[in-house]
Amino acid sequence: MKTTIPLIVAFLSGIVLIFAFFFNPDRVFIGAAQEVVLQWMTIISGFALVLGVVSILRVNSAKVKRREAGWHYKLATVISVLVMAIPAILPVSSKTFGGKIFYTVFPENSASLFGTGTGSIYDWLFNYVDSPMMETMFAMLAFYIASAAYRAFRARNAEATLLLLTATIVMMWRVPIGEAFLRLFSTQLPDYINMFLMNGFNVAVQRGIIIGAALGAAAMSLRIILGIERTYMGKG
Amino acid sequence: MTIWDKISAIDRRWIYLAMAISIFIPTIVVIRFPVEITVESRQLYDAVESLPDSSVVMLTFDYYPSTLAETEPMSIAALRQLFRKNMKVVTISHIPLGGPSIAERVTRQIAEEFGKVYGIDYVNLGYKANYVAVMHGLASSIEAIFPSDWSGTPLKEIPMMQTIKCYRDIKFIFSVSDNATIDYWISIVNAQYGVPVGGGVTAVSAPKMYSFVEAGQLTGLLGGMKGAAEYEKLVGVEGTATRGMDAQSLAHFLIIALVIIGNIGFFATKHRQG
Numbered sequence: 001m002k003t004t005i006p007l008i009v010a011f012l013s014g015i016v017l018i019f020a021f022f023f024n025p026d027r028v029f030i031g032a033a034q035e036v037v038l039q040w041m042t043i044i045s046g047f048a049l050v051l052g053v054v055s056i057l058r059v060n061s062a063k064v065k066r067r068e069a070g071w072h073y074k075l076a077t078v079i080s081v082l083v084m085a086i087p088a089i090l091p092v093s094s095k096t097f098g099g100k101i102f103y104t105v106f107p108e109n110s111a112s113l114f115g116t117g118t119g120s121i122y123d124w125l126f127n128y129v130d131s132p133m134m135e136t137m138f139a140m141l142a143f144y145i146a147s148a149a150y151r152a153f154r155a156r157n158a159e160a161t162l163l164l165l166t167a168t169i170v171m172m173w174r175v176p177i178g179e180a181f182l183r184l185f186s187t188q189l190p191d192y193i194n195m196f197l198m199n200g201f202n203v204a205v206q207r208g209i210i211i212g213a214a215l216g217a218a219a220m221s222l223r224i225i226l227g228i229e230r231t232y233m234g235k236g
Numbered sequence: 237m238t239i240w241d242k243i244s245a246i247d248r249r250w251i252y253l254a255m256a257i258s259i260f261i262p263t264i265v266v267i268r269f270p271v272e273i274t275v276e277s278r279q280l281y282d283a284v285e286s287l288p289d290s291s292v293v294m295l296t297f298d299y300y301p302s303t304l305a306e307t308e309p310m311s312i313a314a315l316r317q318l319f320r321k322n323m324k325v326v327t328i329s330h331i332p333l334g335g336p337s338i339a340e341r342v343t344r345q346i347a348e349e350f351g352k353v354y355g356i357d358y359v360n361l362g363y364k365a366n367y368v369a370v371m372h373g374l375a376s377s378i379e380a381i382f383p384s385d386w387s388g389t390p391l392k393e394i395p396m397m398q399t400i401k402c403y404r405d406i407k408f409i410f411s412v413s414d415n416a417t418i419d420y421w422i423s424i425v426n427a428q429y430g431v432p433v434g435g436g437v438t439a440v441s442a443p444k445m446y447s448f449v450e451a452g453q454l455t456g457l458l459g460g461m462k463g464a465a466e467y468e469k470l471v472g473v474e475g476t477a478t479r480g481m482d483a484q485s486l487a488h489f490l491i492i493a494l495v496i497i498g499n500i501g502f503f504a505t506k507h508r509q510g
Contacts, residue, residue, distance in 0.1 A: 021428070035376050038369040042381065045366030049332065092388065117387045118340055126337045131301035138302035142487060146255045147248045150494040154502045164499075168492055174439065174462050176269035177485035194274055198446050206447040 007227045013037050014225035057081060084130070087121035090114035169193060240504040243497060251494065258490045262482030271481060276449055277466040280434040280456020281317070284408060289322050291407040292400055296421065296435075297329040297339040298413035303438050304338070309464035309477035310412045310436035311342050317471050318410075319350040324396055325358040326406070330367040330417045336360060336386045355394045362386030367417055371424045375403050403429045408455075411435035418445070422453050436463055 020034030060074040068074070091099035092115035094108055103111070116122045155161040172178030173193045182189040223229035287293070295314060299307040318325050327343055329335025339360050347358055354360075361382045364370045373381040378401060384390045391397045399405060409431055411421045418435055426433040432455050437445055439460025448454035458467055461484055464477035 035373065035380070038373045039380065041369035042364055042366050042373065045369065049365055115388070116337065118344070123337055123340075126301075126334050127341065131304070131334060131338075134300060134302040135304055139305075142259070143252045143255050146487075146491050146494060147251045149491045150246075150251055150498045151248075153495050153498065155499055164495065168495065171488045171492055174460065175485040175488045176271050176462075176465075176481050177267070178488060179272050180269050190272060198443065199450060202443050203447045203450050206444050210444070210447060 003230070003233065006233055007230075010232075011225055011227065013041075014221065018225075053081065053085065084122060084125055087114050088116050092117065092120075166197065169197065173197075238504070238508065240501040240508075244501045244505065254490055255487065258486040259483045262479075262486060267482045267485070269481070269485065271462070271465045271469050271478060273466050273470060274459075274463075276446075276457040276459070277463055277470065278456075279449070280436075280458060281467065281470040283432065283434055283455045284314075284317055284410070285321070287321070287323070287407050290324065291321075292324045292326065292405055293318055294326045294328060294406050294409045295339075295343075296409065296411040296413065296417070297327060297335050297342070298331055298411060298415065298417040299335070299338070299438075300331055300414060301334050301338070303414040305476070305480060306438045306461045306464060307412050307414055307436065308338070308342060309461070309475050309480075310458050310467060311338075312346060312475055313464065313467040313471045313473070313477075314410050314412070314436075315343060315346040316349075316473055319346060319352055319357070320471075322357075324400070326361060326400060327358065328361045329363045330370070331415075332363055332365070336362040340386060355389075356396055359394055359396055360386040367420060368424065371420055375425075375429050377402055403431050406431055409433045409435075412437075414438045414441065418454075422448050426453050436467070439463075 016030060016033050016037050019030050020037075023031040057078060060077050063074045064071045064078065091102055092111050093099050094103040094111075112119050113121050153164060153167075155164050170193070172182060173190055179190045182193070186192075220229060224232065284293070295311065295318070297311060315325065325343065327339040329339055339362075343358055343360060344354070347354070352358060361378070362385060364381055370381055378397070379391045382391060385394060403425065409421055409425060411418045411433055412435055413421075414437065418433075418437055418441075421433045421435070425431050433453070434455035434457070436458030437460075439462070442457065442459030442463070445454060445457050445459070449457050458464055461477050461480050464475075465481050468475045468478050
């Protein structure tokens with residue numbers, strides 16, 4: 001039963017979406033059924049997010065309790081999740097059922113601090129803590145890329161040399177000083193790079209990758225719909 | 237130990253220092269080389285310009301704060317162009333962490349410049365989980381997927397949304413993305429529902445997008461900070477991307493120099509060892 005019902009749900013959902021693609025939703029039942037399936041998908045995805053939050057809290061708080069190595073970081077994770085999430089989900093007005101209870105304890109003029117709107121605690125934390133931290137982490141890549149390029153980017157064989165030359169040309173072409181430098185050799189050179197390198201060789205390779213990946217995804221979807229692939233249920 | 241052995245064994249902190257200096261110098265000395273417009277950027281700009289004034293355009297904020305330097309200038313330049321043409325802008329995000337907040341902050345800032353009013357000229361729908369389902373769902377009813385906007389106001393109470401019910405009412409989708417969501421805007425919304433999609437992506441994602449531009453499925457493309465700088469130039473307002481071009485130019489040249497030096501050292505050592 002635990003296996004059969006998910007298999008039936010997966011089969012029906014998949015079949016409805018496949019067939020709905022070919023029919024007008026205003027005229028044919030299956031077209032309208034697609035809308036219902038898609039709304040369910042959105043709702044289930046919302047629950048999946050909640051499940052993720054519960055999971056991260058459970059796993060990390062258990063490690064904090066056991067004082068495992070690096071428990072300080074786990075504690076920081078738990079605190080961060082709670083500090084960011086709680087003000088965001090609190091009601092922003094006393095008109096709702098939850099709001100009526102909440103605002104008997106807290107003053108109603110603090111309502112703008114809750115929710116996710118402009119000026120809320122969530123908004124402030126996002127703009128002044130989370131966003132700068134994420135930007136900093138990403139910016140540090142420039143340093144690692146420079147170091148890695150110096151140590152590892154070697155013309156060891158023909159393929160590596162080709163990659164190295166292409167990367168150098170594209171890096172030059174993607175910045176104004178590089179473009180100006182390339183134009184010293186020919187005024188058309190940057191346009192040729194765009195035309196032949198990016199819209200020529202690059203497109204040919206990318207299409208192969210995209211079509212290959214799409215065929216793989218279609219095959220995997222078919223396996224799930226037909227119940228051959230069951231790893232999503234934790235079974236091999 | 238030869239000079240090349242010494243260079244090969246250079247402490248990585250010197251490389252970090254050189255990179256820091258190359259990024260820092262342009263903040264003091266403005267070099268400003270002219271930004272050349274690529275065909276793909278021009279195509280996107282022209283596509284938006286060719287839309288009738290007051291058309292409805294959906295602008296997506298599908299990026300995380302980590303790539304703000306590349307993506308935010310694209311959104312800002314796009315908003316300037318859209319508001320200048322009195323377009324009605326619907327913003328949406330498929331990024332749970334911050335996407336709608338970025339959309340709110342950036343759109344309000346540019347809307348103030350043009351004297352645009354929330355609910356009349358622009359609306360922020362916010363975020364809903366599962367972007368594939370959301371993209372399909374918007375085809376039949378925006379209100380079914382987003383009963384209220386990001387701040388919780390029911391769509392029924394927003395004047396602008398009274399005439400915008402589904403993709404049929406949207407003339408163009410301008411997707412700014414740092415991940416695979418733009419692929420779905422193309423493969424679902426453009427391919428299945430016929431809405432023109434154009435957009436900007438990070439430099440690292442741009443090569444993949446060229447194939448969609450070539451196929452006519454993506455109407456124009458902005459690639460990375462350079463693409464954003466090109467759009468700023470087209471729109472006629474220099475922003476952070478144009479200013480960032482100097483730092484990126486020096487950083488690229490430093491990396492190229494490091495690759496050249498590293499390879500000379502590699503071949504010199506190989507030659508010496510026979």
